[in-house]
Amino acid sequence: MSSYKALSVVADQPFETPEPNSSKAPSVMNPVLKFEKVGFQYDGRPIMRDVSFAMQPGEIVAVLGPSGCGKTTILNMVAGFLDPTDGVALIDGREIRGPGPDRGVVFQAAALFDWMTVADNISFSLRCAGRPRAERRQVAEEMAALVGLTGFEDAYPYQLSGGMRQRVGLARVLAAKPKVMLMDEPFSALDVQTREVLQEEVLRIRERTGCTTLFVTHSIDEAVFLGDRIFLLTDLKDGAFDTFSVDLPAPRGNPENRLHPAFIRLREAIYRRMRH
Numbered sequence: 001m002s003s004y005k006a007l008s009v010v011a012d013q014p015f016e017t018p019e020p021n022s023s024k025a026p027s028v029m030n031p032v033l034k035f036e037k038v039g040f041q042y043d044g045r046p047i048m049r050d051v052s053f054a055m056q057p058g059e060i061v062a063v064l065g066p067s068g069c070g071k072t073t074i075l076n077m078v079a080g081f082l083d084p085t086d087g088v089a090l091i092d093g094r095e096i097r098g099p100g101p102d103r104g105v106v107f108q109a110a111a112l113f114d115w116m117t118v119a120d121n122i123s124f125s126l127r128c129a130g131r132p133r134a135e136r137r138q139v140a141e142e143m144a145a146l147v148g149l150t151g152f153e154d155a156y157p158y159q160l161s162g163g164m165r166q167r168v169g170l171a172r173v174l175a176a177k178p179k180v181m182l183m184d185e186p187f188s189a190l191d192v193q194t195r196e197v198l199q200e201e202v203l204r205i206r207e208r209t210g211c212t213t214l215f216v217t218h219s220i221d222e223a224v225f226l227g228d229r230i231f232l233l234t235d236l237k238d239g240a241f242d243t244f245s246v247d248l249p250a251p252r253g254n255p256e257n258r259l260h261p262a263f264i265r266l267r268e269a270i271y272r273r274m275r276h
């Protein structure tokens with residue numbers, strides 16, 4: 001019902017296409033994350049050059065683009081798994097040199113330790129850091145609550161659905177209290193309903209933790225629902241990409257936003273841009 005209503009509102013309005021901005025001049029004060037003319041080559045084969053952007057604290061940027069355009073490569077440079085071949089990638093003004101506890105990565109498959117309980121999986125980074133058992137348990141319970149897994153702390157991964165396993169993966173990253181969370185198509189393997197609920201969770205978690213998030217996806221809907229801004233990548237070899245600002249009402253995690261006229265307009269604008 002309500003979706004028909006939202007669509008008719010759009011049809012009644014004068015058509016106004018959201019315009020992308022140039023990505024060439026990042027104008028963020030005190031950015032958490034910054035790329036300055038970053039280039040990358042695999043074995044001499046250029047993948048991207050002159051890529052520049054900046055992210056402000058607490059911001060969620062959705063990196064959207066077709067398969068092979070370089071999304072994972074960007075995320076891997078932020079994670080410190082790959083070094084730029086040119087330019088510089090910075091976190092808090094310092095050059096990124098390898099992985100660090102200030103960044104947490106959520107992958108498509110949660111890669112949980114099957115022989116450990118949910119609580120032990122979540123608090124694994126604290127165990128590595130030599131934190132005492134009582135503290136580990138407390139953090140595990142807090143993080144389980146944050147991702148909606150209260151009551152499952154003592155379950156084993158095989159007892160969980162795919163969506164719940166991904167919640168554990170998310171909680172495990174959050175337990176390390178990263179400044180920046182990196183998510184590489186984390187929900188692509190899940191069914192649509194589970195995926196939408198987890199998108200809402202990501203926004204709710206951002207409200208509560210203020211974590212800056214770089215979220216890679218190839219779903220336009222996911223990018224529009226989650227992102228404060230969307231970087232639409234096509235071919236990064238000349239460093240150009242489109243940036244769209246998302247203007248949806250707070251709280252952003254409200255599923256009704258999927259029916260909002262601004263959501264539908266932006267989805268259409270991005271779709272047309274990708275196809276043109």
Ligand SMILES: Nc1ncnc2c1ncn2[C@@H]1O[C@H](COP(=O)(O)OP(=O)(O)O)[C@@H](O)[C@H]1O
Nearest residue numbers: 042043047065066067068069070071072073074
């Ligand atoms: N380990 C690798 N060695 C060589 N080329 C790679 C490697 N990983 C990715 N590539 C190439 O780099 C480009 C960008 O890949 P990637 O960042 O994984 O794209 P996306 O995540 O957007 O699908 C693709 O052309 C891909 O084939």
Ligand SMILES: [Mg+2]
Nearest residue numbers: 071072073184
């Ligand atoms: Mg990828």
